Amino acid sequence: MPSLSETRSRAKGAMLGLAVGDALGWPMEDRGRRVGGTAKLQPAFRFMAWQRREGSHYAPHEQEVRAGEYSDDTQLALAIARSRSIGEDWWSYFTQVELPLWTVYERGGGGATKRAAQSWLHGRAPWEEKKEEAVSRYLTAGGNGAVMRCLPHCLVPSAGDQNQLNKALDLDAIATHGHPRAILGSRLYGSAVRWALQRDAPLSYGGLVQRLIDNTAEWGQPTLPQSLLEAQGRDLPAWTREWYATVEEAIQLLRISLEGLAEGAIAVDRPVLDALGAFGDTKGAGTITAVAAIFLASRYASQPEQGLLAAAFARGADTDTVASLTAGLLGALDGPTWLDPLVPDVQDFSYIERATDALINDEPIPILPVNRWGRQDRTRLYRQLDEASLDYVTDLGPFGQAIVTHITDPQPRSSFSTTTSQFVRLWELQTESGQTIQIKRYERGRDGQPRWQSAPEPQDPPTQSSDTPPRRAKPRAGLVLEVADLARAQHFYEEIVGLELQRATMEFVSFGWLALEPSILDAISAQLELTRQSTAQGQAIRIYLSEESLAKARKQIEALGIKISKASPRLKSSAFRCCDPDGHTVEFVAHNGKPPVV
Secondary structure: OHHHHHHHHHHHHHHHHHHHHHOOOOOOOOHOOOOOOOOOOOOOOOOEEHHHOOOOOOEEEEEEEEEOOOOHHHHHHHHHHHOOOOOOOHHHHHHHHHHHOOOOOOOOOHHHHHHHHHHHHHOOOOHHHOHHHHHHHHHOOOOOHHHOOOOHOOOOOOOOHHHHHHHHHHHHHHHOOHHHHHHHHHHHHHHHHHHHHOOOOOOOOOOOHHHHOOHHHHHOOOOOHHHHHHHHHHHHHHHHHHHHHHHHHHHHHHHHHHHHHHHHHHHHHHHHHHHHHHOOOOEOOOOOOOOHHHHHHHOOOOHHHHHHHHHHOOOOOHHHHHHHHHHHHHHHHOOHHHOOOHHOOOOOOHHHHHHHHHHHOOOOOOOOOOOOOOOOHHHHHHHHHHHOOOEEEEEOOOOOOOEEEEEEHHHHHHOOOOOEEOEEEEEEEEEOOOOEEEEEEOOOOEEEEEOOOOOOOOOOOOOOOOOOOOOOOOOOOOOEEEEEEEEHHHHHHHHOOOOOEEEEEOOOOOOOOEEEEOOOOOHHHHHHHHHHOOOOOOOOEEEOOOOOHHHHHHHHHHHOOOHHHHHHOOOOOOEEEEOOOOOOEEEEEHHHHHHHOO
């Protein structure tokens, strides 16, 4: 068995890899609907900003997707991570809270997952729908919506037992999908990740695929929950036959992968992926997506960057999911270091790291206790947003409080009817937990105006038990520093100075009273080296530390090559000044264990 620190490093690489692969592959996905198409896109190990076509024929419009933003793959994986932190009752939490709430902020979700989430929102399991057609669609849903979110199950301590892992994967899968292809795809990928995390010997070329073939019993036995078996009713025998037929299909897919890997250095990815069905009509099947990712991760285990690029730019495949699964498995095999160039730019990376730490340490993720999130909660949220403006704060279930940071009104290109106007509004919220979400609504309007036409001043959140109007927010103050490199500045103030991180996004880092934002001035980068060598002077940001922490900070700053100067003569001799990486003057003062008066 690998050491605990090595296992944790691999787990972090897996979860970060999933998010990075999702963000890198999303623009290339056919369903991504990228404006301008994908024909001219060339593989590159960096994120891109892009425009996405959204809306039905009633209100078609274009929406910007910023570089590094992820889709439903990562959203649902984080929902599972939060659910697993609940403990044994995680499945009820996932189906009663997380899936219903996801319906208001999903981005790029598949049809089966969205239909199932709507069922849970209305208080019904998808196999208990009143219409027989709806139940039939659920039982035949074999897409990759389950496998795309299954990775967090592999990171909790109980994942060491394959039977326990299978039970968790099965419960997760049937929440949205009822066909064996979805369930077995999740099991296949989960078995691969589990072995990658626990391996203590070098990975032989093709060894992972061969192991899955040799150990079919680990993932191929139908030990499904009674609730799903009961849903099959009189068709249970036929469904059981379908299960074993799908197991044989999966084994054949693994053999195709193994044959491709046997070609060694001359193996060509696209013919193998084509033979697997990754470009065909069933490319979104759970088994096909899982095996495609396992093949690419096996082929590029020693070159993880190339493996991610091969998955993310496999034009014609379900690239966001294939890339997220490939990068997740490569992260489990190789750890997180190879992802360093991309991690600081992926959406909510600090939150993803904290969620991963909570999983592997078997610690709860701080969330707001919620028994159920249903239609009334959705209606309440929508009514609040209709009246919200920037800085409005609301309670958002497991996310805690959420503040409205952006409001945009995309302009529909056309209307279904010349007599009916169409309106679209997008609210972006930064949640207390650290995840960024977007909520979009469509409105036909009345008398040519949408319901959200008049927005009030920023307000405090109303309590759920009160019918009184929300009050205006109190004035807030703080210091904002413009920095050339947000990740580097965050590292300085969090790891070296020791400030406690409160909130972090791709464009903002908050330590409470101190915030960091990317500079819009190109000159600051050119002057960076000069400011690092300069002597700190003038007004300063004062940091109070214990004597021990003060000495430690001084050593770390000196190790960075940053010049240290004397502090104000009024302070003790141990106090000192320096410039942070962007030239801002910082003054360090000892407070000897007593709270300083500021």
